[in-house]
Amino acid sequence: MCEKDYGHVPVLLHECLDALAIRPEGIYVDGTLGRAGHSLEIVKRLTTGRLIGIDRDETAIAAAQERLADYADRVTLVHSNFDRIGDILAELHIDGADGMLFDLGVSSPQLDDAERGFSYMHDAPLDMRMDRSAYLTAREVVNGWSYEELRRILFEYGEERYAPAIARRIVQTREQRPIETTLDLVEVIKSAMPPAALREKQHPAKRSFQAIRIAVNGELDALPPMLEAATERLNPGGRLAVISFHSLEDRIIKKTMQELATGCTCPPEFPVCVCGKKPKLRLVSRKPIVSGEEELAHNPRARSAKLRVAEKV
Numbered sequence: 001m002c003e004k005d006y007g008h009v010p011v012l013l014h015e016c017l018d019a020l021a022i023r024p025e026g027i028y029v030d031g032t033l034g035r036a037g038h039s040l041e042i043v044k045r046l047t048t049g050r051l052i053g054i055d056r057d058e059t060a061i062a063a064a065q066e067r068l069a070d071y072a073d074r075v076t077l078v079h080s081n082f083d084r085i086g087d088i089l090a091e092l093h094i095d096g097a098d099g100m101l102f103d104l105g106v107s108s109p110q111l112d113d114a115e116r117g118f119s120y121m122h123d124a125p126l127d128m129r130m131d132r133s134a135y136l137t138a139r140e141v142v143n144g145w146s147y148e149e150l151r152r153i154l155f156e157y158g159e160e161r162y163a164p165a166i167a168r169r170i171v172q173t174r175e176q177r178p179i180e181t182t183l184d185l186v187e188v189i190k191s192a193m194p195p196a197a198l199r200e201k202q203h204p205a206k207r208s209f210q211a212i213r214i215a216v217n218g219e220l221d222a223l224p225p226m227l228e229a230a231t232e233r234l235n236p237g238g239r240l241a242v243i244s245f246h247s248l249e250d251r252i253i254k255k256t257m258q259e260l261a262t263g264c265t266c267p268p269e270f271p272v273c274v275c276g277k278k279p280k281l282r283l284v285s286r287k288p289i290v291s292g293e294e295e296l297a298h299n300p301r302a303r304s305a306k307l308r309v310a311e312k313v
Contacts, residue, residue: 010034011301017041019309022099024045028042029051029052030101031085033064035064039051043068051074051075052088053076055078058079059132081222098239100241104249118213120206128212142174147167147168158208159247186204189208242257244308257308260310263278281312291303
């Protein structure tokens with residue numbers, strides 16, 4: 001089998017493979033297929049098993065289909081969003097999976113494709129849709145959402161301390177003309193920030209672009225229902241592995257996993273449990289798994305990655 005070099009380095013690859021504890025006959029789900037870096041290494045370890053690859057980006061599905069062609073007999077690719085994991089497995093007549101992996105956030109190829117509008121470094125129409133068939137675009141958010149909503153998403157999703165000033169400047173600017181492109185938006189953001197902020201190491205538009213991307217794709221809202229549905233669809237002993245890239249995602253994952261790993265919630269003075277709540281997960285590690293120095297030297301994107309792992313009880 002001849003494998004092409006796709007120039008994509010999957011983050012925390014070995015840690016994910018260890019976390020999933022792959023069995024050759026098992027059923028595994030890659031809920032964020034991307035360019036199939038993780039999926040390729042999972043499917044290599046299967047014999048009679050099966051890999052279900054899911055992505056909302058049709059470009060990713062097409063690229064993964066090519067990359068996984070040598071293993072097509074044990075791969076099923078689905079164009080959908082991971083928050084439909086329960087429905088997807090039901091439609092495939094799969095009762096349970098032995099492991100699920102979710103690598104969150106925007107993929108490197110999406111960032112590198114300037115016309116997708118994810119990057120603040122290249123000029124492109126304001127889009128930012130991971131699923132190009134979706135209705136909501138960054139242009140609609142920037143030009144149509146109220147000052148209050150813009151301020152909220154910039155603060156909550158981007159943790160942008162200048163959220164009020166940036167939201168106000170966006171509204172002022174669009175009253176004169178629509179904000180059409182990524183570099184138009186960058187200039188508006190920069191014009192709202194004090195000189196000291198513009199001299200910081202981090203690009204001044206990074207937090208705002210993150211916030212708008214999350215809003216366009218509903219990324220944070222989808223996490224708790226996805227984690228709950230994934231847990232329900234895991235076989236006993238099956239592993240759930242989730243990689244996040246910023247603190248908002250990680251906090252939601254940590255909180256939801258902890259809730260799913262918690263049993264009885266009765267007051268301590270109750271002599272016996274009356275709530276009947278039983279834990280659905282066991283946390284494999286209390287702290288997130290992060291990249292080592294060797295990976296960081298070769299893949300700077302891994303610096304903010306955190307992997308959390310749990311097992312179905």
